[in-house]
Amino acid sequence: MHELTDAEATTLGTWQVRVSRALHDVTGCVKTYVAQFAEVEGFAHVHFHVMPRMGNLSQELRGPRVFELLRRPAQQRVATDLVDDIARSLHARLTSSSELSE
Template sequence: MTSMSPECLTCEHNARIGSLPPRERVAADEHWRVAHAFGTALPGWLVLVPRRHVTAVADLTDAEAAALGPWQVRLSRALRDVTGCAKTYVAQFAEAEGFAHVHFHVVPRMAGLSPDLRGPRIFGLLGADGVTTAERDRLSVLIGERLATALGFAIGRDRAARRGG
């Protein structure tokens, strides 16, 4: 990570990745960190964020861009395995006040989801608390373990976090 913004919550979390709770560090590598979204009524709603401060997709480095697609596929597979979702939605806006840092929503779409909430209307479930902190942590650990198993190594936890610091 080469740049950070002191006013950015995502950058603040990236700077202390080793001490974050499971919901804020589902998995990470040198370019990306995965968190479970807060303020959502949908269990398993993930957010994929660059480890450096960047506010536009066009400003991703080639290395960040090369890792982006595999991350989205891996997360979609892990969500399918852990939540049983029928498919995932992937979206990127980074327009909300205080959330200009590029981030990708990777959202599980369950088979029985009401047609009123399908497609972009899924965002009606964001901003509405419903998934407890404990449930977000529980799912984050399961998803992180699934990623580690699928990849054959411990991508689910940053090395510093595994050492306790």
């Protein structure tokens, strides 16, 4: 993160807000979690996890514990077709002319 130029940092901040707004609009989440890790060998780039936090998420899974959801059995995860629908809706929201002007 410390190596980003001011212009890159500005763009990053703008995109994180845009994605957060889109997730709220598409999923109805009450919060958006943004996490950045760069610890895995071979990943010298910066990447972020942007996650919608739904209102009914149990207290035990809030904050950084949200990653525990990745350990759930496949039958407890969001269905693939729903994930695809959400992704298409996010894409549409993020590429709409009204979002580009915000």
